Amino acid sequence: MGDTTKSAQKRKYIIEKAREVFASKGYKTVTMKDIVDACDISRGGLYLYFGSTAEIFMAVLNSEVDEDDDEAIDRALKNDASAGDMLALFLKEQKKTILKKKNNLTFATYEYFSENRVSPADNPIRTQFETAVRIVERLIENGMESEEFYCEDPMGCARNLMYVIEGLKVTSSTMGITEEMIDRELMYVLKGLVPYEAEY
Amino acid sequence: MGDTTKSAQKRKYIIEKAREVFASKGYKTVTMKDIVDACDISRGGLYLYFGSTAEIFMAVLNSEVDEDDDEAIDRALKNDASAGDMLALFLKEQKKTILKKKNNLTFATYEYFSENRVSPADNPIRTQFETAVRIVERLIENGMESEEFYCEDPMGCARNLMYVIEGLKVTSSTMGITEEMIDRELMYVLKGLVPYEAEY
Amino acid sequence: MGDTTKSAQKRKYIIEKAREVFASKGYKTVTMKDIVDACDISRGGLYLYFGSTAEIFMAVLNSEVDEDDDEAIDRALKNDASAGDMLALFLKEQKKTILKKKNNLTFATYEYFSENRVSPADNPIRTQFETAVRIVERLIENGMESEEFYCEDPMGCARNLMYVIEGLKVTSSTMGITEEMIDRELMYVLKGLVPYEAEY
Amino acid sequence: MGDTTKSAQKRKYIIEKAREVFASKGYKTVTMKDIVDACDISRGGLYLYFGSTAEIFMAVLNSEVDEDDDEAIDRALKNDASAGDMLALFLKEQKKTILKKKNNLTFATYEYFSENRVSPADNPIRTQFETAVRIVERLIENGMESEEFYCEDPMGCARNLMYVIEGLKVTSSTMGITEEMIDRELMYVLKGLVPYEAEY
DNA sequence: AATGAATGAGCCTTCATTCAT
DNA sequence: TATGAATGAAGGCTCATTCAT
Numbered sequence: 077m078g079d080t081t082k083s084a085q086k087r088k089y090i091i092e093k094a095r096e097v098f099a100s101k102g103y104k105t106v107t108m109k110d111i112v113d114a115c116d117i118s119r120g121g122l123y124l125y126f127g128s129t130a131e132i133f134m135a136v137l138n139s140e141v142d143e144d145d146d147e148a149i150d151r152a153l154k155n156d157a158s159a160g161d162m163l164a165l166f167l168k169e170q171k172k173t174i175l176k177k178k179n180n181l182t183f184a185t186y187e188y189f190s191e192n193r194v195s196p197a198d199n200p201i202r203t204q205f206e207t208a209v210r211i212v213e214r215l216i217e218n219g220m221e222s223e224e225f226y227c228e229d230p231m232g233c234a235r236n237l238m239y240v241i242e243g244l245k246v247t248s249s250t251m252g253i254t255e256e257m258i259d260r261e262l263m264y265v266l267k268g269l270v271p272y273e274a275e276y
Numbered sequence: 277m278g279d280t281t282k283s284a285q286k287r288k289y290i291i292e293k294a295r296e297v298f299a300s301k302g303y304k305t306v307t308m309k310d311i312v313d314a315c316d317i318s319r320g321g322l323y324l325y326f327g328s329t330a331e332i333f334m335a336v337l338n339s340e341v342d343e344d345d346d347e348a349i350d351r352a353l354k355n356d357a358s359a360g361d362m363l364a365l366f367l368k369e370q371k372k373t374i375l376k377k378k379n380n381l382t383f384a385t386y387e388y389f390s391e392n393r394v395s396p397a398d399n400p401i402r403t404q405f406e407t408a409v410r411i412v413e414r415l416i417e418n419g420m421e422s423e424e425f426y427c428e429d430p431m432g433c434a435r436n437l438m439y440v441i442e443g444l445k446v447t448s449s450t451m452g453i454t455e456e457m458i459d460r461e462l463m464y465v466l467k468g469l470v471p472y473e474a475e476y
Numbered sequence: 477m478g479d480t481t482k483s484a485q486k487r488k489y490i491i492e493k494a495r496e497v498f499a500s501k502g503y504k505t506v507t508m509k510d511i512v513d514a515c516d517i518s519r520g521g522l523y524l525y526f527g528s529t530a531e532i533f534m535a536v537l538n539s540e541v542d543e544d545d546d547e548a549i550d551r552a553l554k555n556d557a558s559a560g561d562m563l564a565l566f567l568k569e570q571k572k573t574i575l576k577k578k579n580n581l582t583f584a585t586y587e588y589f590s591e592n593r594v595s596p597a598d599n600p601i602r603t604q605f606e607t608a609v610r611i612v613e614r615l616i617e618n619g620m621e622s623e624e625f626y627c628e629d630p631m632g633c634a635r636n637l638m639y640v641i642e643g644l645k646v647t648s649s650t651m652g653i654t655e656e657m658i659d660r661e662l663m664y665v666l667k668g669l670v671p672y673e674a675e676y
Numbered sequence: 677m678g679d680t681t682k683s684a685q686k687r688k689y690i691i692e693k694a695r696e697v698f699a700s701k702g703y704k705t706v707t708m709k710d711i712v713d714a715c716d717i718s719r720g721g722l723y724l725y726f727g728s729t730a731e732i733f734m735a736v737l738n739s740e741v742d743e744d745d746d747e748a749i750d751r752a753l754k755n756d757a758s759a760g761d762m763l764a765l766f767l768k769e770q771k772k773t774i775l776k777k778k779n780n781l782t783f784a785t786y787e788y789f790s791e792n793r794v795s796p797a798d799n800p801i802r803t804q805f806e807t808a809v810r811i812v813e814r815l816i817e818n819g820m821e822s823e824e825f826y827c828e829d830p831m832g833c834a835r836n837l838m839y840v841i842e843g844l845k846v847t848s849s850t851m852g853i854t855e856e857m858i859d860r861e862l863m864y865v866l867k868g869l870v871p872y873e874a875e876y
Numbered sequence: 877a878a879t880g881a882a883t884g885a886g887c888c889t890t891c892a893t894t895c896a897t
Numbered sequence: 898t899a900t901g902a903a904t905g906a907a908g909g910c911t912c913a914t915t916c917a918t
Contacts (some may be wrong), residue, residue: 104304118883189450202451232464243442250389251402265433318900494735504704527851589850605813632864650789664832718879
C-alpha cells in the first residue's frame, strides 16, 4: 500500500513541509515561494508536483488520514472500553487538536473553505463535523444503555458539544485559550449527562 | 460629540467603505488598492489617513461601536421587558449577525486576530465575548428571580451558549448554515433553562 | 488637437520607442520587458499605460497616421499633377516603405494579424490594401482620360500592382530585396499601361 | 536511399510531428516543450536529435522534398501535356498551397527567415522562388512555340506571376483569402498571355 | 538511446509606498 | 490636503537545458 516511487516520496515530503507552512501562516497568505523555501527545492521543481497553493492545501488535507479521533476510537472500541471512557478519550483527542501549536491546520482550513465554498457533501470539515456528531451521539446512547449516562436528547446534546468544540477551536485560533478553559466547557456539557455526579 | 471637521468626515467615509471591502473579501487579501478603489480617492490620499490595511481594519473594528447587542439590550432594559423577552431579543440579534451576508466582519476579524495576536485585554473580540457572557449570565439570573428560568450554573450556561454561538458563526463562514440550524442549537440551550417547557 | 498633458506625452513617447522595438524584433517575440528597457522606465510604469504588447502594438499601428501615401497623394492632387506623375509618386512611396530598414513595421504587422485574426472590416492592413487598390484604379482611369495610359481592365491592373507590391514587401522582409528588383517589377506593370513606350 | 536505422526513423517521426506544430503555431512561438508534447517523447529524448527549435525547423524545411510543384511538373512533362495544361497544373498546385490550412508552413517560414537572415544562395524560399520563376518562364516560352501563348517578356511575366502569388500567400496568412480572389488574380495574369481569349 | 526530474533564468503582473505638484 | 505618476520588490508561471539513472 502506498506508492513508494521516488516521485511519490517527494510529493509526500512536499506535503509534509507545506503542512508546517500552512499551520504557521494560515492559508491565504501562503505563497508558492513560501513552500519552495520550506522544501528547499527550485521554483520550477514545485510546479512539477503542484500547480497552486490551493492544490497543495487540498493534498495536505487529504493526507490527514483520519488518524486522530477515529483511529483512537476504533482502538478503544476493540478494547471493550466503557462509553464514559470512550467519550473521555474522544474529548482528549479534541483537546489535543485545539491546543496543539505545531501542525495545527484548523485556521488554515477555515480560511480555505471560507474562500472556496464547496457543496456541503464535498466539504471535509462539514463531513468531519457530522461524523463527530454521530459518534458522540452513539457514545451517549451506549452510555445510557449501560446506565453511565442520562440524557433526554442525545442527538441535541451531541450537537451542542460539537458546536462548543468548534467555538473553542476558533477561540483558540483567534484569542488564545488555555487547557483550563477547554476543560471547563467540556465539563459543563458532561455534567448534563451524569445521573448524579460528574466523573470526567 | 465626534469630530465634525472635513478631515474627520473623510476618515469616517473611508472606514465605512473599507468595512464593506473587509466584509466581502475578509482581511488578509484586502489591499490598499482595494480600499482606494472602493473609496474612489487617490492612492496618496488614503495614506494621509491610514498607513496600512491593518490600521484601517482596526479603525473599522473600533467604529463598530457596540451598536449591536448592547444598544438593543439597553433599549429593552428601559422597556421593562421580561428576562425571557430580553434573552430572546439578544439571541435574535446574534442570529442576525450570524446570518447576515452584507457587512459581516466575523471572518475578517478571525483572520486579523489569527495573524496579529494581541494580549487578551486588548483583544476586542475577546472583550466582546466576555461582555456577552456576562450579559447572558445576568439575564439568566434575572430570569431565575422572576421564576421564568431555572438553572443550576448560570455562568456555565451563559458560556456554553456563547461558545455554541461562536461555533455557529464559524460554521456559517466556512460551511454555510441555515436559519433552522441556528434555531435548533439555540433552542437546545434554552430548553435547559425552562422549568417545564420551552417557549422561545 | 492632440492631448498635450504630460500623461499623453509619455504615452506618445512609449509608442515611439515601442515602434522601434517592433520594427527590429517583429511582433511575437517582443516582451513587455523589451519595451520597458527601450523606454527606460520601470516595469510597473509601463503598465500604467498599456496592459500588454498587443495593446501597445495596436497603439503603434493606430499612430501610423496615414502620413505616408495618402498625404503625399493629396499634396500631389492639389498640385494638378498629371496621373503619370501621381502614380510615380505613389510608387515611390511604396518603394520607400519596402526598402526602409528603420521603423519598418511590415513584418510585425504580418505577425500580429496572423496571430490575431480580425474580421476583414476591422483589419487595417486589408483596409489599407483595398484603399490603395482604389487609388491606383482611379489614377489609371484619370490617366486614360488624359491619354497618358491605356488599359483594358483598370481595376484588374490596380489589383495586380498591389499584389505585386505585397509580394515585394514580404520578399523584402524574408529574403532581402534590392531597389533594382523593386524597380524591375514595378516597371513591368507600368509598361502594360503605356500606349507606346515606358516613361517611368 | 534513405537511412532506415531506428534512429533515422525516429528523426523522421519527430520532423513530421514538428511540421504539424509549426504549421499550426508558426515558428517563433513554438517551444521545445510543444514539440516534446506533440511527439510524446521525453524532454531529454528530443535533445538527442535536435538542439533547438531552429534546428528542427530547418530539418522540417529540408524534408519538404520538392514533392510539390516540381514533381507534378515532371509528371506532366512526361505526359506530353501542352504548355497551357502544364501552367494550369502549376497554378493549381500553387492555389492548393495558398489555401491549405493543415500543414501550411508558409507563415512559419516567413517568420523563420525574417528572424534568421541567410545569404540569398542559402535561402530555400528564395531558391524555390527563383526555380518557380524559371519554370514558369520556360512554360511560357514553350507555349509561345506552340502558339498557345503570346508574350513580349516571358521572364518579366513569370516574375510578375510569382510576386502576385507571393502577395496572395501573405494575404492569405494575414487577412484571409477566398478561392475566388486567387482565381481572379491568376486569371488577370493569364489573360495577358492568351492571344485572343482566356481559356484557363 | 531514452527518460523525466530538477534547476534557474526570465517574463508577467500586481502592489505598497513615495513624491513632485 | 489631495493627486496620481512612478518605482521596485515580490510572487506567479513557463521553458530551455542538464543530468543521474
